[in-house]
């Protein structure tokens with residue numbers, strides 16, 4: 001019976017498992033068919049999600065499944081797609097999931113391509129598989145029912161439409177494009193001239209210039225910046241792009257139920273679309289009604305071409321609506337993109353003025369004063385490298401326009417079912433570290449010959465069947481506008497501070513734009529030095545947790561050091577996020593000097609990290625040392641410091657450099673040069689450069705000079721220990737390989753000699769020579785060298801010793817302290833000896849040079865002298881090099897003098913008390929014999945005082961007692 005039950009149980013379990021497997025496999029199939037049927041099946045998302053989750057564990061499909069972030073029930077990866085800077089976020093996901101990964105949004109599977117290789121494979125090599133566009137509810141509304149080229153799906157009608165517009169554009173470009181752009185560039189030049197060098201935001205002027213190129217090409221109309229019609233057109237085109245990109249609108253595509261609810265954002269979108277159509281309709285009607293038509297206008301070509309492009313075989317009929325929507329395409333595609341690119345160029349040039357100078361020099365040299373033609377581009381490589389680098393770092397259509405697989409296909413070996421949405425992440429491909437060295441840095445020179453930049457991997461215009469229709473228009477515009485601008489203008493940021501430089505992160509929607517105007521947050525500046533550990537404040541007082549905080553580096557947009565509270569920097573070990581969301585950077589390197597931004601939902605702030613550096617000019621003027629101290633940011637030297645910043649040079653012990661062999665040149669508040677007339681004894685000398693802001697020390701950096709064949713000067717106090725270092729390299733030979741000599745005498749010939757107790761010398765493992773008890777006899781020239789045939793000298797050290805000798809004057813009523821600096825040969829004229837700590841009666845002698853010594857005496861009158869600590873200092877050019885202390889003791893003022901009378905008093909009191917007690921005892925006992933314990937001495941006293949003992953005890957005073965004791 002039991003066996004029967006267990007067989008049934010096993011059978012049931014087996015059946016359930018089998019059923020589950022069948023279901024899962026069917027679900028896999030159905031999932032594919034769901035995508036085939038673009039309207040979707042009736043299966044619930046819950047069921048599909050669960051089964052799909054189980055499905056991935058079963059071997060029902062032979063091709064590997066695409067990696068991707070976990071997709072959540074119902075919402076899939078919606079959260080990833082609503083990120084505020086989607087291109088950056090998708091690029092960051094590629095670091096985790098690779099250059100091809102999938103995202104889920106409702107029933108739609110999206111595949112994100114993050115390398116130019118995969119993007120080319122899909123868009124160019126397999127263009128016929130991926131030329132579709134996802135059809136969506138809101139896309140249909142914006143594109144007039146899918147009639148735009150940009151959003152229209154791939155079919156015969158679209159092909160005919162694109163061909164019509166392409167040939168009209170080509171015809172027009174050949175005839176007049178160059179003239180049109182040239183005229184607009186000259187016009188832009190005049191507009192800028194009118195500003196007369198005042199600080200302005202040029203974004204509107206760029207939009208007008210780019211838009212005029214298109215409106216002239218489209219229907220022969222040029223607008224003035226103040227034109228109301230132009231402003232209306234731009235505001236509604238911009239609104240449409242922004243609204244369509246918002247999650248309020250995209251949610252309607254994924255969740256049809258939401259369309260039934262009131263949605264003010266959607267209502268606004270409909271209003272703007274109607275406004276746009278109204279304006280364009282007016283223009284087309286105007287054009288049609290013109291008696292003398294603008295011959296070159298695209299509209300004319302389009303209208304003429306309508307009949308020709310009728311494709312009777314496929315039943316395609318192009319009508320006015322196609323001309324209307326083509327105009328929309330050209331206006332949207334051709335205005336904001338070019339204007340955004342020009343803004344980015346100016347933004348980068350403000351950060352890197354030296355690039356601007358290089359382009360200017362090239363334009364002047366090559367063009368010899370004339371304005372450029374597009375045909376000059378091959379002779380202007382620096383300008384072209386700038387254009388390419390801005391296109392690389394800020395592809396203005398960072399995610400292109402989504403594609404759709406129109407049939408089952410594959411990318412990078414992964415099978416891609418029909419209807420999968422493909423997102424070409426051009427931003428990610430342009431920051432792919434496998435292709436671009438230092439991908440987040442602005443380096444136009446990478447596109448110069450030998451710079452390593454690959455123009456093949458540069459794909460800002462997409463590729464294949466959907467290649468940007470205006471690519472040739474755009475390229476000519478970018479070239480001519482930039483050349484005209486940089487030939488006649490220099491872009492500089494307002495002089496106040498670094499804070500006025502534009503933010504390079506930008507605003508990402510369909511078009512990646514530079515943030516409007518200047519940065520809105522206060523920039524802090526933090527100063528540091530190489531090797532430091534610093535903390536950059538985020539300034540988020542209201543934030544409880546840092547999980548929504550991101551830290552980014554300006555200029556290296558996309559490189560998030562911290563993402564959602566997690567350190568994601570490539571060099572993660574050096575970075576840390578502290579509890580208050582501030583960013584800690586350890587072991588600073590020069591490349592860390594950047595503008596860091598902390599982003600949180602409530603607050604944005606940025607900190608400019610500037611690194612103080614000292615370098616030595618390798619080719620100084622003869623006989624001089626030239627040190628340069630300056631502040632660095634990622635774009636080189638800080639040219640304009642904040643107010644209140646000051647750089648000064650000081651000695652090793654923080655006193656001003658003293659002496660006429662020092663000269664300074666303050667290039668700016670944050671760049672100072674120190675010129676030193678060179679001496680051999682400047683070898684291994686330390687110089688400090690100090691940066692103060694509003695008189696507060698912000699950073700101090702020490703630089704040690706090395707002089708060829710120079711001598712390092714070391715000062716040591718007699719009786720103390722000193723270590724003479726052999727070299728900065730601790731890996732020198734141990735023991736016998738290194739030889740120490742002083743004068744002619746070799747100290748290390750015999751190992752035991754430097755263990756000699758009297759000399760108290762020994763050589764450390766790092767080859768340094770230690771004199772554990774310095775005496776004046778140790779003063780001398782020491783040399784550490786390698787004892788090979790060709791003797792290699794590591795270090796020459798001149799040891800000076802400092803001593804204080806005391807001597808009582810005749811009669812012993814005064815004390816003379818002699819401070820002696822013993823030098824080898826002669827003591828330097830820039831040495832000084834001073835005393836500190838003497839009383840007001842003491843007197844210092846003037847400096848005396850005697851043979852090889854420098855002397856300063858201190859005369860102290862002994863009687864008035866209190867016990868004191870006196871110190872003699874030796875200075876070299878104002879810098880304290882060593883000191884020697886001397887303790888004077890006035891015997892009359894020592895505590896011993898106080899102890900003596902005290903001890904006497906105690907003895908007398910004790911003795912007196914005893915005598916008193918004894919007398920009392922004697923009185924009490926009459927003539928009784930003394931007790932056994934009495935000493936002989938007291939017996940004697942007693943005997944001797946027999947007479948006095950008769951006196952009454954009450955008269956016994958201290959004086960009496962003292963007399964009594966002293967009596968003996």
Ligand code: HEM
Nearest residue numbers: 149150329333334337397400401461462466468469470474
């Ligand atoms: C810096 C300037 C420009 C850049 C970086 C740019 C980039 C792009 C990109 C990446 C695409 C999508 C390609 C794809 O789907 O794979 C695109 C499409 C398009 N662009 Fe541009 N574009 C620029 C300027 C222009 C200009 C000046 C025009 C018009 C004169 C224009 C018209 C279009 C059109 C009509 C499409 C849709 C093509 C299609 O779907 O077949 N673009 N552009």
